[in-house]
Amino acid sequence: MTTGTGACPRCGRTPVSLDGALPWCAGCDWNLDAYDADRRPPEFGWSWVDRRTHRLATRLTRRQYAALVGRPLESTGRSLAGAVTVGMSLLLLLGVVGVAVAGVWLLVAYPFPNLAVVGGVALIALAVALRPRFGRLDPDLEVLTPEEAPELHALIREVATAVDAPLPHLVGVDDDINAYATSVGLRRRRVLGLGLPLWGALDGPARVALLGHELGHFVNGDIRRGPVTQPALTMLGNAADLFRPRGDTQADGLLAMVGEWLGRLVSWTLSRLLFAGHVVLVATALRDSQRAEYLADEMAARAAGTAGATRLIDVLLRTESVAMVVRNAVRGGQGPATWRVGMNRSLDGAAERLPLERQLTIREDASLFASHPPAGLRHRMLTARSPWQPAVELTEERAARIDAELARHYERAGRALSWSA
Template sequence: MGATLRALRALVLLFGFYLLSLVLLGALAGLDIALFTWGHGPVALKVAIVSVLLAIPVVQGMFMLRTPRGEEPAGIAVTEAEEPRLWALVRDLAAATGTRAPGRIVLTADVNAAVSERSRLLGLLRGPRRLYLGMPLLTGLTEAQLRAVLAHEYGHFSGGDTRLSALVVRGRAQIGRVIGQFHERADGKVATERARQEAASAKRVAKGKKAKTVDTRGTGATYRTMAAIYTAYGKLYLRASLSTARAQEYAADLAAARIAGRDATASALREIPVLAASHDFYLDSYATLGLPAQLLPPRGEFFGGFGRLLSAREGELRKLRGELPTEPASPYDSHPPIADRVHRIEALPADGRTEEAKGAALALLTDPRRTLAVLEDTVLTDEVLAFPRTGAWEELLDASMAKGLSSARTPLHRALADYTGQPPTLAVLVEVIDGGRLWQLAERMPLSEQAAAAKGRAFREFVRPRLGEALRTMVLAEFSARSLLHWEFSWSRPAAVRLPGWASQNTPDDGPEAALEAAVDAALADHPDTAPLRGLLPPTPQPA
């Protein structure tokens, strides 16, 4: 489908929204006229009021005069003087695709690259362009792969894909606004009706009567019906507009392969989903590790550590590159399945460009470490930036885990405090176990239906795993409080706890961790023995 036909489709879809709105307004007006012509009294007046209330969101949606602009991602704008190699690459690719280069480059913290244009008059007049380029892409891609990614983005402009795209955005926004207003009004009606019924029930209870069950199932049904009508059209709108978008993605991929090479384009398509998943994991497991303890990694490492993770886990990432999604994320996904896109590119004839630009894309930057540090200042909140920084990742891990253990409150902690009326410490738990009251304590923990119904040995087997996990946490917290615990930091595997004396042991099987497991098992046995548990901890120093 050519650009002109795509623009025509966008106009038809937008006019369809206005036509639907006019039909609904006409139906409401016709209903009012019929009632006032052939009917009288409070019923006609009530229906007229309802029709006016229903018409308000429709009219407001129709007269949304400005197309909303998406929120720009936070980042740092870099000039040509600051990053000459990056700017040269961007300009060369724009020329190769036959389109305008952006007037501004913004480096972001997202796994994404996008070229946006602030056009006017729904795309009839060109506007300034910006390139948003994620530092995780620069960190994880080669220069050839980055060329393919940028050539793909430029391919949308050279193919006319973005012409009058504001029409599509405007239609989506208007339909979404109308649906949202109808749901908001329906929810308001439900809240009002619920409050009324609860107040009436309270009065009945005060008079010694039985309270009635609150029932709001039919409340707001008229608003939800109107929302359902627009939702149905919205689905049609999205399916029609996004089917064209998927075809545009295929065309942009071909443009990328022509400019950057077949192999670089296919490998970039394989790499981006892997980088996105890896970056999410990195942020959750590494970058934000110290936030509960209000600590930050060394300056520049909040985003800079991502490269270390990629290098350390190359084996895992290699497997992920072969596991491509074969289905769209949803029927309304604007992109085809990544596996289909890769296979289309890999089916192209070889072009002999396999060895081009295999160096890291991050090397395009003049001073990557400085850029990563400045990005932290731009993206992180002032509150987070005020946190102290640790000197190394190992220090960050130790401090974070110590904070987590000191504030741990497992179901066993809560049950122990409730059962004894004392602070839930390891010493108090040992006293309970020595007193033969462990299983009475376990009955106060949240239990599954099977555990709650079980008795004797069956009950003990059901609750023992949860007790073991909580007891390990209490022991580790005790070690941590006495500064006897160390955590081994690793980019390639989960953090491992190292207990006192580990370095003196030859194998893990006879080290303190094995002793901890044996002590926990002994304490939770049918005939408990807490001596191994007590023996793990050095005696508490007594005051002189």
């Protein structure tokens, strides 16, 4: 941590900085809406566009936080962004159905053979390419049945009861420093995926909070998981890719060259217009997704207590530390018990930096395309409310039994993470 020069123009405190970031005020958040070009990867590729979209994202993120912090999250209902996304998805679905119907009509309306058949086949192929996708089970996820991991499934049932969430149809583990809840297939089967490096590095309250957060996605109205809203998130992007010009061709003759150039110009223009619509729809939908993340955090606090939920956010803020701790332990032949000890030490050693790291995320994680609010605002949202007491407690003995069920999977995940360094 470094201190800047001068004084904050709002409150008079001395600005601070971390790791070369633009200085800001730790007391009043002054200058956290500044665009730090040296620390942000480009999103659109033009600095003037990136600067303005970052300013817009920061304003929308702060406005959403201010609107939610003083009210019960459970009663927010469908937001305007969510309603717009659902409405546009339905319109896009109707459009695809219309394209398919038009294609079929061209096939049957005229005697065969005729040129209309070509148009009909093209329209049907376009409708198939733009059809909604319902997702598939990740092939890297190792599904665990209740017979294989009874203690883990029992804990999931307890947390689901505590947050009034339905049970997942499938529970699995993989090698990522992450966790997720999703629905797949036409029947929308609920899937809970736990990344073992993350799970193994969490203490008992944070593990309960992780389950509460992920199970909360089954009931918090997260727009990314609804089958009706998938067209708004994917269809225009797929269409833009279909119409994007591919490579260069060598036409013979002036007329052919002009025709090819005009065709590519029309194709490029249509592709850019479709992509612009895709960007607008995704940015709109992700406003509602960020609201759902706040509610999932609230459900994590209901299950594990506010302390467990905020600790989980701090661990997720430092995933590089998780990777380092797990790699070092695995290379020394140590399992998840050592991972947890190492992670606890890492958090304790970063106690002075953590508040500033959280605060800096308000600037660095602000984006029109972020599915999660900045970790600093998520932490503030939880601590600004009346504290929750744990509804589910995971003792060391029970955590050890769960780890024993996952021993074989821990070994594989640890090796994969160690080799990836």
